């Protein structure tokens with residue numbers, strides 16, 4: 614059985630993951646509007662990943678007999694005008710999520726809640742991968758420069774991203 618503290622903190626994390634999804638959806642809209650449909654695809658794939666992150670926590674609460682309580686999701690907050698600025702904002706957001714996951718892990722450890730600890734460690738690994746992905750893209754932008762040709766190539770490259778998670782959330786493990 615989960616403590617109320619853990620339930621509340623997981624509900625907060627669900628909200629943050631939903632916000633992440635919303636943020637990537639907003640970024641996808643901006644990229645598509647700017648003519649970068651490949652980068653928009655990358656962002657929309659990330660949207661699905663974030664929805665998966667939220668639903669994995671949602672399903673965990675339900676598996677433990679606790680009720681997911683949904684709070685309002687803030688409007689996406691980023692004011693980027695260049696592609697590099699979009700990815701800088703992305704990295705900053707992922708670093709915020711990493712800190713949030715660490716906080717949740719520390720709470721699980723303090724509560725000696727080993728089942729939640731196991732679950733949250735999955736997110737710890739996931740955050741390493743997410744930050745790495747964005748750092749790689751930023752490094753590529755720095756190498757190629759922000760000229761039209763470089764951004765065109767980046768757009769083609771990122772457009773190849775395929776979902777790695779089930780898009781049907783009801784079929785996830």
Ligand code: OFO
Pocket residue numbers: 629630633662663666707710739740743
């Ligand atoms: Fe981007 O990893 Fe969840 O939020």
